[in-house]
Amino acid sequence: MATYHSVCPLDCPDTCGLLIEVNDGRVTKVSGDPEHPYTRGYTCAKMRHYPELIHSPERVLTPLKRSGPKGSGLFTPISWAEALETIARRWQEIIATYGAEAILPYSYAGVMGLLQRNAGHAFFHRLGASELQRTICSPAAEAGWQQVLGYTWGSDPETVVNADLVIIWGMNPASTSIHFLSLVQQARQKGARLIVIDAYRTRTAAVADEVILVRPGSDAALALGVMHVLVAAGLVDSGYISTHVSGYEELRAKVLPDYPPEKVAALTGVPPATIINLARAYGRARAPFIRIGYGLSRHRQGGMAVRLIASLPALVGAYGKPGGGALQSSGTGSAVKLDVLTRPDLRQRPVRAINMVRLGRALTEALEPPVMSLYVYHGNPATVAPDQNRVLAGLRREDLFTVVHERFLTDTALYADIILPATFFIEQEDLYRSYGHYYLQRSPAILPPPGQAKSNWQTFCLLAQALGFSEDIFRHSEREMVELLIQEIPLEQGDRKALAAGRAVKLKPPQGFVTLSGKIELMAAGAKLPGYEPPGDHELNRLYPFHLLTAPAHFALNSNFGQLSSLREREGGPQILVNPDDCRKKGLVDGTLAEVYNQRGSCLLKVRASSDVPPGVAVAPGVWWCRHSPGGRDINSVIGDDLTDLGGGSTFYDHRVDIRPL
Numbered sequence: 097m098a099t100y101h102s103v104c105p106l107d108c109p110d111t112c113g114l115l116i117e118v119n120d121g122r123v124t125k126v127s128g129d130p131e132h133p134y135t136r137g138y139t140c141a142k143m144r145h146y147p148e149l150i151h152s153p154e155r156v157l158t159p160l161k162r163s164g165p166k167g168s169g170l171f172t173p174i175s176w177a178e179a180l181e182t183i184a185r186r187w188q189e190i191i192a193t194y195g196a197e198a199i200l201p202y203s204y205a206g207v208m209g210l211l212q213r214n215a216g217h218a219f220f221h222r223l224g225a226s227e228l229q230r231t232i233c234s235p236a237a238e239a240g241w242q243q244v245l246g247y248t249w250g251s252d253p254e255t256v257v258n259a260d261l262v263i264i265w266g267m268n269p270a271s272t273s274i275h276f277l278s279l280v281q282q283a284r285q286k287g288a289r290l291i292v293i294d295a296y297r298t299r300t301a302a303v304a305d306e307v308i309l310v311r312p313g314s315d316a317a318l319a320l321g322v323m324h325v326l327v328a329a330g331l332v333d334s335g336y337i338s339t340h341v342s343g344y345e346e347l348r349a350k351v352l353p354d355y356p357p358e359k360v361a362a363l364t365g366v367p368p369a370t371i372i373n374l375a376r377a378y379g380r381a382r383a384p385f386i387r388i389g390y391g392l393s394r395h396r397q398g399g400m401a402v403r404l405i406a407s408l409p410a411l412v413g414a415y416g417k418p419g420g421g422a423l424q425s426s427g428t429g430s431a432v433k434l435d436v437l438t439r440p441d442l443r444q445r446p447v448r449a450i451n452m453v454r455l456g457r458a459l460t461e462a463l464e465p466p467v468m469s470l471y472v473y474h475g476n477p478a479t480v481a482p483d484q485n486r487v488l489a490g491l492r493r494e495d496l497f498t499v500v501h502e503r504f505l506t507d508t509a510l511y512a513d514i515i516l517p518a519t520f521f522i523e524q525e526d527l528y529r530s531y532g533h534y535y536l537q538r539s540p541a542i543l544p545p546p547g548q549a550k551s552n553w554q555t556f557c558l559l560a561q562a563l564g565f566s567e568d569i570f571r572h573s574e575r576e577m578v579e580l581l582i583q584e585i586p587l588e589q590g591d592r593k594a595l596a597a598g599r600a601v602k603l604k605p606p607q608g609f610v611t612l613s614g615k616i617e618l619m620a621a622g623a624k625l626p627g628y629e630p631p632g633d634h635e636l637n638r639l640y641p642f643h644l645l646t647a648p649a650h651f652a653l654n655s656n657f658g659q660l661s662s663l664r665e666r667e668g669g670p671q672i673l674v675n676p677d678d679c680r681k682k683g684l685v686d687g688t689l690a691e692v693y694n695q696r697g698s699c700l701l702k703v704r705a706s707s708d709v710p711p712g713v714a715v716a717p718g719v720w721w722c723r724h725s726p727g728g729r730d731i732n733s734v735i736g737d738d739l740t741d742l743g744g745g746s747t748f749y750d751h752r753v754d755i756r757p758l
């Protein structure tokens with residue numbers, strides 16, 4: 097038996113250090129690496145099932161060519177040579193007729209390693225394909241943060257152990273960031289209070305000292321209400337503000353008078369006394385730490401919400417206190433320069449950009465030129481993209497040449513003309529930078545790829561060769577690319593050696609605030625006046641009385657692990673949590689199937705009556721493969737492709753539905 101150090105490749109802020117045990121060429125155990133300074137030897141329950149996935153008999157091991165109608169799942173094995181020749185020929189025909197912008201790449205976060213995740217950028221720049229705006233997850237949160245703090249790094253999550261008040265706002269780390277919650281528990285053992293602010297009672301709420309339930313999407317109003325009270329009660333840190341903050345006087349005079357506790361209570365559903373107590377606790381804390389989640393940013397006003405929550409520590413000087421501050425993502429700074437990999441210089445002319453949230457429109461509307469080919473890698477849009485019915489209609493188009501580079505016959509792969517077999521993280525090299533902590537780590541190729549599977553990087557090099565691209569970058573090995581990336585990172589010699597030896601090393605943040613003014617900017621030039629617009633009394637709200645929240649599952653990650661029946665069963669299958677009073681009103685019975693529907697479509701989910709969910713709210717945890725969903729559609733069939741106020745992001749948490757028993 098041999099044991100190797102590795103890194104979890106999944107879209108999770110914890111980016112665990114892993115130990116991979118290999119026996120006779122098979123992974124027999126995946127466990128936490130006790131040497132990893134942040135994740136310290138344990139993982140979530142999901143990762144322990146990874147060997148089942150790696151050695152699954154259902155893996156795609158050869159290139160496949162479609163031999164039945166789109167979506168039928170009928171394919172015939174072909175060689176890599178035939179697959180590459182077919183793709184190159186079809187793309188050359190499309191380019192000759194429509195131009196290269198008729199080709200659209202689609203990828204997101206199936207693998208989070210810097211090399212494999214960004215492996216296609218140089219190739220598609222060189223090809224002249226349409227550019228994909230990768231907006232499905234975090235752009236509103238990033239844009240909201242940047243309006244206040246520019247490229248300033250978020251507060252180090254490891255310092256939360258020194259906080260005396262922790263606010264987890266719109267995040268459920270008990271399911272999505274277990275190592276951060278463990279640090280919070282250490283702070284609590286030293287006397288810190290934990291307040292959870294969310295739209296329903298999550299697993300994290302169950303361990304909090306106080307839970308504040310806010311009306312979905314009204315987080316910006318609550319932040320403004322807290323600021324109002326901080327100012328009125330004289331709890332702001334004037335010395336800190338005068339040195340490190342710009343825009344305070346304007347915010348205080350022009351904005352905050354409009355958000356007294358009574359008005360904010362009406363907007364948010366949080367009682368005035370709770371708002372006042374929250375502000376007082378925050379203003380009086382020695383070192384308050386706010387962890388900002390992504391869910392609250394996936395509302396129409398999500399960018400504003402993050403901007404205002406990230407402004408709170410500025411008012412009380414918490415960014416300057418050990419243990420205080422705020423963290424939205426540890427990826428907010430630009431520690432790792434990716435241009436050597438993504439090669440924007442290979443673009444020969446500007447190309448159009450297509451927002452991935454609107455993939456359904458891009459595939460079904462009359463664009464000029466139309467999208468005639470889709471290349472999907474480490475992504476599964478048929479399951480995870482909003483406006484599912486339109487996405488599937490696009491994927492069914494006979495004239496759309498679809499290539500999917502995948503490990504399994506996912507919902508998306510079923511619609512492919514060509515499927516290319518893909519690797520797992522232990523079969524490829526990479527470099528990982530977390531978005532939940534500040535460690536960086538290399539991950540080696542531990543096993544040879546099974547069958548004819550190839551990594552993203554290897555595949556794009558082969559495609560470049562097939563299309564006659566002569567740039568040197570397409571001849572580099574994975575190891576050479578990882579070395580190039582590391583050269584770009586400012587590291588001390590000792591850290592370089594540690595990184596080369598496979599250990600995690602900590603990135604060091606730049607000093608001060610990385611904004612235009614060098615200060616925290618509460619009223620940044622060009623930014624909208626801070627505020628919150630209530631949703632109003634729209635017809636849709638009456639037709640569809642539930643505010644739907646599509647929360648992360650506990651035993652799955654996006655559409656990963658969806659193929660494992662054991663984890664599907666532990667999660668409880670596709671379900672919707674509804675308040676018991678709403679169940680009574682609607683005739684919904686716990687444990688039975690109901691139809692969740694709106695003007696976009698419908699899906700069938702099992703009802704779970706839960707007093708964790710406030711009346712008028714419905715929570716659908718996880719996205720489920722269509723084939724594992726009764727009725728063949730998942731929750732994205734009722735999710736629209738509306739965009740956030742900042743960053744053009746998804747609005748997964750901001751749609752209305754009704755629910756009826758079957």
Ligand code: SF4
Pocket residue numbers: 104105106108109110111112139140141142143274653
């Ligand atoms: S999904 Fe998250 S918690 Fe689980 S092993 Fe991966 S990084 Fe760790």
